[in-house]
Each structure stands twice: as structure tokens, then as C-alpha cells.
Amino acid sequence: MTTGLFIIYTGHGKGKTCAAFGQALRAVGQGLRVCLIQFVKSRACGELHALEKLAATTGLVEIHQVGSGFSWRDREMTRFRESALAGWQLACRKLEADSCDLLILDEFSYLIHFGILKAGEVLPIFQQRPATMHLLVTGRDPGAELLTAADLVTEMQEIRHPFQKGIKAQKGIEW
Amino acid sequence: MTTGLFIIYTGHGKGKTCAAFGQALRAVGQGLRVCLIQFVKSRACGELHALEKLAATTGLVEIHQVGSGFSWRDREMTRFRESALAGWQLACRKLEADSCDLLILDEFSYLIHFGILKAGEVLPIFQQRPATMHLLVTGRDPGAELLTAADLVTEMQEIRHPFQKGIKAQKGIEW
Numbered sequence: 421m422t423t424g425l426f427i428i429y430t431g432h433g434k435g436k437t438c439a440a441f442g443q444a445l446r447a448v449g450q451g452l453r454v455c456l457i458q459f460v461k462s463r464a465c466g467e468l469h470a471l472e473k474l475a476a477t478t479g480l481v482e483i484h485q486v487g488s489g490f491s492w493r494d495r496e497m498t499r500f501r502e503s504a505l506a507g508w509q510l511a512c513r514k515l516e517a518d519s520c521d522l523l524i525l526d527e528f529s530y531l532i533h534f535g536i537l538k539a540g541e542v543l544p545i546f547q548q549r550p551a552t553m554h555l556l557v558t559g560r561d562p563g564a565e566l567l568t569a570a571d572l573v574t575e576m577q578e579i580r581h582p583f584q585k586g587i588k589a590q591k592g593i594e595w
Numbered sequence: 596m597t598t599g600l601f602i603i604y605t606g607h608g609k610g611k612t613c614a615a616f617g618q619a620l621r622a623v624g625q626g627l628r629v630c631l632i633q634f635v636k637s638r639a640c641g642e643l644h645a646l647e648k649l650a651a652t653t654g655l656v657e658i659h660q661v662g663s664g665f666s667w668r669d670r671e672m673t674r675f676r677e678s679a680l681a682g683w684q685l686a687c688r689k690l691e692a693d694s695c696d697l698l699i700l701d702e703f704s705y706l707i708h709f710g711i712l713k714a715g716e717v718l719p720i721f722q723q724r725p726a727t728m729h730l731l732v733t734g735r736d737p738g739a740e741l742l743t744a745a746d747l748v749t750e751m752q753e754i755r756h757p758f759q760k761g762i763k764a765q766k767g768i769e770w
Contacts, residue, residue, distance in 0.1 A: 423762050433749035435604055435614040438621065442613030442642060443768070445620060449641030449648075450767035466624030467617060470649060473624075477648055521767065554768055571762060573755040574608035579748035587598050587746060592625035592696065593618070593729055 422521075422552040425571045429558045430529065433576035434594075436558040440524050441467040443556055448480045452521035452554075455514050459507050460487040460527035460559075465595050482520065484510060487527065497534065504531050515549040522554040529559025532566060539565035597696075597727040601744060604733045605704060606751035609769075611733040614749070615699050616642040618731055622697045623655045627729075630695035634682050635662040635702035635734075640770050657695065659685060662702070672709065679706050683717075690724040697729040704734030707741060714740035 427443075429436040444454045456471070468483065475481035486507030487500065508531065514523050531537045543565060546555060557566065567573055582590075589595065602618075604611040619629045631646070643658065650656035661682030662675065683706065689698050706712045718740060721730060732741065742748055757765075764770065 421763075423757075423765060425757055425762065425765060425768055427768070429610055431752070434747060435610065435617075435749045435751070438617030439610040439614040439751075440617065441620050442610075442615065442617035445616050445645040446613060446641035446770070447767040449644035449646075450770075452641075452767040466621035466627075469624030470620040470653075471624075473652055474645060474649055477652055478645075554765070567754070570755060571757045571760060572609060573753075574606075574610045575752040575754050576610070576614075577606070577750040577752055579742070579750050580745060582598075582600055582746045585746060587600065588596075590598060590600060590729070592622040592627040593600055593602070595621070595625075 424549065424551055424553040424555065426546060426569060427554065427556040427572040428562055428567060428570045429556070429574050429576065430560060430562055431576035432560055433578035434581070435576045437526055438467070440526050440556055440558045441471060444471060444481065444522065444524060445474070447522045448474060448478055451480070453480050454522045454524065455482040455520035456524040456526060457484045457507055457511055458487060458526045459504055460530060466592055486510065501536050504536050508537060512545055515545055515553070518550050520553065522556065524556045525558070527559040528557045529562035529566070532563050533561045539563055543569055599724065599726055599728040599730065600746045601721060602729065602731040602747040603737055603742060603745045604731070604749050604751065605735060605737055607735055608751035608753035609756070610751045612701055613642070615701050615731055615733045616646060619646060619656065619697065619699060620649070623649060623653055626655070627696035628655050629697045629699065630657045630689050631699040631701060632659045632682055632686055633662060633701045634679055635705060641767055661685065676711050679711050683712060687720055690720055690728070693725050695728065697731065699731045700733070702734040703732045704737035704741070707738050708736045714738055717741070718744050
């Protein structure tokens, strides 16, 4: 019996998006259909290239990048708001239909954190999804309401970061 | 300039192995050669199937499962010790040679935690690896010496687990 889980990977440490992509890999390996919507990442990330390859060979993965041109340090909220809301509309369609077995909303938490969407309008749509659909949300500070509603929450805590030793971001590791 | 990072994903929360596989995905997407040695997982995991597909299409991934037949709850330490030490010998060979750009020792921490290996014998070998080789270790309780030596440490903290709601492990999510 499949019970659709609502999973949140949060916290300020590294590994949230990696864990989400690893989750996609695990699901695809078990024959599940995965839909990934990325709300923030703009850089050409290695994990996307690789997942696209897997999408091509398995036909089980659907990838959407809606947050192009934005990084979370950005102040340019207008453009982010527009693309984020378009992404949310897409997510709503995926949540309504039997379109996938695992829906990943990568860095979705910022939409709540920045007040673009309210938890109160998001949660009913999350909860009305097909009963077997797993939902995975990543990102910092999703807020108490989402955290309370989730079935599984892991907080990635930063214990040490290479930046503290003056080491720059490494290709293939940080992006 | 590539600086080989020593990364640890630890903590008692879900997501460590997923993050390691996501890291493999990211690295492969950037053209890096990845070698993964799994010390504990025995079950036929989805992420392995999917990574094997990626290995076949890219030629960039090498996978070794040395911990077959063991789960960390197991009391049967003799068999684990043998396979773990064989895995460590393999890891040593990979750490010596320019054999990969990212070496992942999944659930390696248990070898230290259970006293099969001492941090004092492991760390010099970690530190003498090629300067551009990234090293990623996952697992609970790796001990203070490994944690201190690492460049990047994320602790996956369990905030909530589906088990607390009586929901059983889900295929494609937990394995």
C-alpha cells in the first residue's frame, strides 16, 4: 500500500537539493514517475544535466526550471515573484492530476518565506493531492505551518563549510 | 583551480545517502568521474538501479557494494567486519590513484563507530589522496576526529519521521 508522503528537506546546511535529486534517483530506480519543479536555481547545475540523461533513457522524469535568473540573495523580487507564481500554477496542475508519483518542489520554501504565497492557500492544495503521490519540498525556513503538516522533516544543519577555510565553491560539488 | 574537498553528511535524520547520490548526480553532470563504495546498504535500492543506468550511458560512474547482507541494526559483526575491511582496502586503492574525481564512501562512518577502523589510521590516508580528489563520507556518528578534519559537514537532523504517524517505509522513498 502506497501512502503519499509529504517530505521537507530544510535547514541552512548544504545537501537539501542534493538530497532531493538523490530522492529522484531512488524513485526512478524503483520505476516511479518523477516531476521536478525548480523554483530558484539558475546556474546550469550538474545534477540537472545528469537527470536529463536519466529522463531520456527512462522516460520517467519531467523537469521544469521556473526560477531562472534568480538567486536567493537577489533583491530583484518582481521577476522572481512572476516566475515563482507561474511555477506554482504548474505545481497546482501536477498536484491535481495523476501526473507523477513523486513531485519535487525544489526551493519552494522561499515562496512562503518571502510572502509570495501563504501557507494557508498552499496546504489545502498539498493535502488534496492524489493519496499515493509523494511530495517533496526543499528550502530554508518553510515556516511552522508547512513543517507541522509534513510527514517527514529533515533539517540540514551546517556544522562546517569550506568557505570558512577560504575555499571557493567547487564545480561538480557545489553546482 | 580544483580543491579536493572532504565532505561529511552525518546525523540521525533521513537524507544522507540521498544527498550522496545527488552529489554523484551533480558531479557526473559536470563530467567528473565518480566512484561509489557502499559499506552498509544491502537492499536493492532504487538509487543504485538508476545510478547504474547513468553509469552505462556516461561511463563516469563506478559502483561497489561491499556491505551486502548487513543492516546497521544487525548484531552479526563478524561478517560486516570482513566485508567492511575489504571495502576499506578498495577505498585505499582508490585514494592512492588518480582513479576518480569524487570518491563516495557511503555509510563508512560505522567502521569508525564500531571500532573496525581507527580514525588515526584512516585520516592520514584520506589526507594523502590526490589534491583534487573530492571525498564524501556518510553515516551516523563518525566521531570527533573525522568531523574536525572535514572541510564541509552537514548534520541531517530528524525533526519528524513518518514512523511516528505509523506510516510504513515507502518503496521509492525510503529505499
